[in-house]
Amino acid sequence: xxxxxxxxxxxxxxLVSRLFALSGKGSQAKAxxxxxxxxQANPQLKDINKMPVxxxxxxxxxxxxxxxxxAAPASVARSVDVANQTQQTLDMLSQRxxxxxxxxxxxxxxxxxxxxxxxxxxxxxxxxxxRAQLPSLVSSLQAxxxxxxxxxxxxxxxxxxxxxxxxxxxxxxx
Numbered sequence: 001x002x003x004x005x006x007x008x009x010x011x012x013x014x015l016v017s018r019l020f021a022l023s024g025k026g027s028q029a030k031a032x033x034x035x036x037x038x039x040q041a042n043p044q045l046k047d048i049n050k051m052p053v054x055x056x057x058x059x060x061x062x063x064x065x066x067x068x069x070x071a072a073p074a075s076v077a078r079s080v081d082v083a084n085q086t087q088q089t090l091d092m093l094s095q096r097x098x099x100x101x102x103x104x105x106x107x108x109x110x111x112x113x114x115x116x117x118x119x120x121x122x123x124x125x126x127x128x129x130x131r132a133q134l135p136s137l138v139s140s141l142q143a144x145x146x147x148x149x150x151x152x153x154x155x156x157x158x159x160x161x162x163x164x165x166x167x168x169x170x171x172x173x174x
Contacts, residue, residue, distance in 0.1 A: 003072040006055040020064045037063040056080055083166040094159050105148045112141040
């Protein structure tokens with residue numbers, strides 16, 4: 001796998017022209033194939049005008065050979081590998097935390113249903129301490145369920161921001 005660095009091109013044609021030496025018979029077809037290969041490997045390039053200068057472009061094996069001067073340094077490949085490993089670790093951690101949150105929400109909802117049941121109300125009437133604490137218990141269980149959902153949403157937003165940062169060029173490296 002090879003990589004190139006985005007330098008602010010405003011069209012796929014311009015990018016393909018810089019990255020690949022395509023000339024002669026069938027060069028337009030080769031350019032179209034190269035553009036399609038780049039878009040498949042880098043869907044972000046569909047909106048090329050929003051790409052930050054310095055963005056690492058994955059050049060798939062299905063693309064023509066890169067112009068040697070346009071190939072990113074070997075350190076970029078190492079950085080991409082580290083970013084990919086980091087992303088996989090974050091995804092795995094996020095999935096585990098989502099599983100824990102799902103179990104916590106289910107448990108809180110089950111306890112809430114039980115605490116609000118007629119049977120629990122009947123028992124609470126005969127036990128003054130339980131009767132006094134039952135409203136607080138119900139409120140706490142409702143808070144756990146809603147806070148867990150909010151936690152999942154915040155984690156999802158944070159993970160999305162981390163993904164964006166992992167793909168972005170390092171400051172001063174453009």
